[in-house]
Amino acid sequence: MTNLNQDTELLRFTTAGSVDDGKSTLIGRLLYDSKSIFEDQYEQIKATSEKRGEEGVNLALLTDGLKSEREQGITIDVAYRYFATPKRKFIIADTPGHIQYTRNMVTGASTANVALILIDARNGIVEQTRRHSFISSLLQIPHLVVCVNKMDLVDYSEEVYENIKDEFSNFSNKLDVKDIHFIPISALKGDNVVDRSKNMEWYDGQTLMHYLENVHIGSDHNFIDCRFPVQHVIRPYTDEFHDYRGYAGRVAGGTFKKGDEIMLLPSGFKSKIAKIDSYDGELSEAFPPMSVTMLLEDDFDLSRGNMIVRPNNQPDVTQDIEAMICWFNEKPMQFPRGKYKLKHTTQEVRCIVKELRYVLDINTLSRNQEDKSVDMNDIARVALRTTAPLFIDEYRKNRITGSFILIDEGTNNTVAAGMII
Template identity: 65%
Template sequence: MVDDVRLMERTERGRAADLLRFATAGSVDDGKSTLIGRLLYDSKAIFEDQLAAVETVSAARGDEYTNLALLTDGLRAEREQGITIDVAYRYFATPRRKFIIADTPGHIQYTRNMVTGASTADLALVLVDARKGIVEQSRRHAFLCSLLRVPHLVLCVNKMDLVDWSEDVFEAIAEEFTDFAAKLDVPDLTIIPISALHGDNVVTRSQKMPWYEGPSLLHHLEHVHIASDRNLVDVRFPVQYVIRPQSTRYPDYRGYAGQVASGVMKPGDEVMVLPSGFTTRIAGIDTADGPVDEAYPPMSVTVRLADELDVSRGDLICRVHNAPKPAQDIDALICWMDEAAVLEPRRKLAVKHTTRSARVVVKELQYRLDVNTLHRDESAEALKLNEIGRVRLRTTLPLLADEYRRNRTTGGFILIDEQTNRTVAAGMIIDAG
């Protein structure tokens, strides 16, 4: 009986860790919000009062059907225009896996929102309208997903009901997109024909497309393998908070709390603390549920060290022979997100990298990238809203960084306007040296 209880506890912990974050992208009116609404509805992930509210709004708008897109288009401006502006996050679960969905905008002027939604995604869904095929926005979003190193990409050819479930139409779109994806860094590509409005191939296989032999979208989402996507080689533990409880029960307790960015940590491992360079061993790893034998991403834990070292927020715990080189000169790709100002050389900003904060100056704008043609404009003098470019930065404090392609957590950062405290850019480190 005790063994059964322990098995159940381990199973529950495994299920809790099996979380898939995915983002939807595509051109306007390709059906992203309808697709998510269909996933929520067919997987029984919405409450009766939510469905009733959607039915009421659908009737008020004059829709002849229950408009499931309203489940995610939460802003009034979105409902009035019938488009998605903000990034709408939704949560649902099936017996096999838990999901967090980021419904990102399709309009070109909301590129920054799409970057925000896809930056933490394990998988990206790019929707295309079967009648229109691959359009500029489809290529743009696929490129942004590859730029953000999203490990898995799914192309959903939507509205197959409007092309009479044609296999020829689907194959032509699939071939065109596959050829384009070959130019990008897309490690895993899956293409599925669907009808989000009617639910074909969304949760269950459709009988109207017998020529398609692949899985439904939900089946693919439930079974796509994401464990190997995490970097389990390079131990990176940014210290977020020093825990020293003032109590007689734990008079000598000193722990360092944070989230494991990559690698596997175990008690007894020899580690190094950066930027000081002092070495020690891990004395123990604690969680809210008690001590554990190992920690791995994305676990939030408290690490206790064998020696009393001067460790504070912004420091990094790593392996002795596998450590990032502290760097103040950074080459990075920047997505500019501020409407009021531009990014230009000599501009001074604040940088937030993992748990470390510093100030930064833009030394050079090397080029602006046209994400539609992949052309590099080396004559660009500034980056405006939603534009992406490569810059060289100089920081006041060394960043403990990796290349973004190697580690999305320690390779990413944000830039902040110190006067307004607004986040003005998201960055991906190309080289830290």
């Protein structure tokens, strides 16, 4: 953890799986080998392991934070873990892999750059592998790394590894994944995790850590289509800044520069960027994921929920949304004519479920058009109609302007996540 460099990149990755496939051991090893486990933490889980009469130190205890999880020995919620190497800082969204926790997997996947898929070399591809891979593709995680784990238990066999690789490649052809990488590892013995394995001379690829430190994530954001959702209007009303009217927000796409011709949505008025401001002074340009403040040459009354775009590259402005949704709540989706609050970028509207096109079986990837009920953890394609126009892009093009959540107006719970098609 000797990381004094302030210019390291941030990489977020997600893992999913059960205790048995070695996920906790792998995370434990990444944390341990990057010296991110502290002595007192280690002593504490060692003591707990001994108290429970377990053999050795159970590294899963590091990731299972809640009392009920420790009692049941399973991960229920998304747990966030942190470690850093001199090259990068990592955030792991560690999620349970069982079907009843699909919603947790979706949550963890929503912000990830990389999905780490674990396969037990003895079992090959199982239902859980398919589910996690599909969710990674649905949530458009840019990079997928498939770790064939427990290679020590199959005599480090190249043939076993190659077979699994072929099988996975056949299956992943049906998925929308841009970048897949395979690594044979043993999390328990440490083969190809941080250090190169001496037991698999036939493998000449990268170790997992090398991959995580070097995978190119510089183009994971959309730097082409300029989108700036207005989040907050800054009006200081002080003598010094009497006429200051700044539009604060986080760049959702593209690059903005001073002098750029821009268009405002929904009004359609055009203006130019007078200044990109911040506490640290004027910025020459702004791009995702920066939080900045824009000042315009003309005086318009923009408010939260409006969007600044380029006149020659506009999002769809529409009240009709086609989307894949993942249902999160015990109360099934109300259909027909269910009404929900919808949050998209900094806009908040109401919507009605107009059509339920199909419910997807995520194990077989088959579409069920007869099923008219969307229950917890279901993934479905729906058509929504909103009370006011949204400024949307396809989720495939932009994970920020292409995503939304649905909120139950009675309970205020977040009941679904949506990816716009």
